Amino acid sequence: MPEALKSKPRHMYSIKLKRSLYGLKQSGRMWYNRLSEYLIKKGFCHNQISPCLFIKRTESGFVIIAVYVDDLNIIGSPEEIRQAADYLKSEFEMKDLGTTKYCLGLQFEHTKGGIFIHQSNYIEKVLKRFHMNNAHPLSTPMVVRSLDVNKDPFRPPTHNNEILGPEVPYLSAIGALMYLANNTRPDIAFSVNLLARYSSTPTKRHWNGVKHILRYLRGTSDMGLYFERHENAKATNLVGYSDAGYLSDPHKAISQSGYVFMYGGTAISWRSTKQTLVATSSNHAELIALYEAGRECVWLRSLIHYVCESCGLEPIEKSPTVIYEDNTACIA
Template sequence: MLLTVYVDDLLLMGTSQRCEAVAAQLATSFELVALGPVKYLLGVEVVVDRELSTVFFSQAAYIEELLRRFHMKDCRGVSTPEGGTSEIEQERVDATQIDTLPYREIIGALQYLVSGSRPDIAHVVRRLGQYMSNYGADHFAQAKRVLRYLKTTKDFGLKMNVTGSAEVELLRLEAYSDADYANDQQDRQSISGYVTMLNGSVVSYGSRKQGLNAQSTMEAEYVAMNEGARDVMWLRGLCDELMWKYAVPTLWCDNTAAISLFKRPGKHNGSKHIENRYHYVRNLGERELIAVRHCRTDQMAADIFTKPLARIEFAQFREMLGVCRRDQQGGAVEAEDDRAASVCMVVMFAAK
């Protein structure tokens, strides 16, 4: 069984007998309040569907509260969180204007959504977060556009497919990495995006500025590969700790030049300047701890984390991440046998 702890929230996962035994043991040292099968965890709604073998994570109630809080409840919705260009002017504002715009509050709230169940807004929230101390009307308008998108998709959440241990011998660990070369209009740095999956379900993702000026698209993609490799190795270590068996992790990349650099050790004219730390992914390959494979650009799930996308493309990549409407998965099944009770039990504790 598994036990996770966050401050005074405990999540027990296992058979009902084991959960009850562990809870009873903890109760000898702490005051416990048993909350039954998990429905909410850290503000995220959790819907377990045994018929479809899925778990659905949603923050719809939180989104509704945001729309009310920032007076956007009756706004007109949009189909994408950002427009077709990544350029936002870096505009200085005076202290009076800063005090009148709740920009920081909106971005902070959006960051919580990104960390919980909404990877589809990770790129735009990262980009807007760059201007927390230097924003203006354009930035505020873009932040409100994200809220308008959330108005349209408030019932969307992150769906994970559940596979029983008896159905698979080796878990499939995968990471997708991508980059948008010289994306930032201010400093011309590239943006890395990555998403890590366990048996096809998203478990980790990120959108980050690279912090260096890549000299080519190949270099930007290679740096992004390093981000993806680090994340999938974290998942590999977690599986080791849980004693889960898995196949060699796969890192997917859509740039053949970057893959060629991964496979060819040594220094080359176009890459000899690349810092040693970014060759971490190559070292993993040489030790056969990771495999790098090519995928088509239209199958690159991390593309959504690197740049704004048009409506149709955005919807396609969003679907790849498992972000969908709640009604696309069946309702939760409240079975009463031991198998149902083994879903989760959530208990809270406080020291005596």
């Protein structure tokens, strides 16, 4: 600190920074601008569809750099990966960890037939954190709900129910489960979404529902997503599935939307959420869900076409993507 400022009261002076420091609100954006400017100078391209995906096509192949803040995953042939790493090392301080085996809580197992992505280590940490590592495992992520709204284990709290205090880590558990549901475990997406609605007023019933999911995870900690290697590009077409649960929340007369998109036989995008509109019929609820699935489909198709075109790969078929729907009125 300059000597002239030490004699003044602390609230009467300020210091202008010459560069952004770690932790400032603008640091993330300035780092992204710095990195993208350098990669574009080296021949990489990106667009608004996925601004954190940088692609460079060369005579011998292609290289893709996926950016998450300061964590970078490089995809391509060994020679292209080495050159991209050299580019980055020449400009930034970088630690090369080799083949990606662990990133952002996700584990990657590479085999001759494909890549298996799971979060078994993360699940074990979550179970220990909430003292459920020795609990009896269960085969389903939630209990069967009663048709009687007064007996529904997930009904809203009443004046007779005691709201759990901060000593019960309900919000922490919901956050941990949401991270799993959003990354590698679509099978718990619905139950986590349902219990997250009571984050402000959880009761013992809802906490038991959280522990039920944790018991289910203990018995299925080795489950994940397996992306199989396909020699034929036609085997990797995009396929979608859409569904809705009419009045799945009978207490507020709200329905549930859900969809999943498969690429090469593996889920790449999914969602389970409460609808914001009151559906007047089952086909109305299905139309709302299908609309949300259609929006996601447009973005996924744009992303896949962009990656294939930038890498010089065979794109997916120009024909419309099939989204399967089980409601006749909605299909008509």
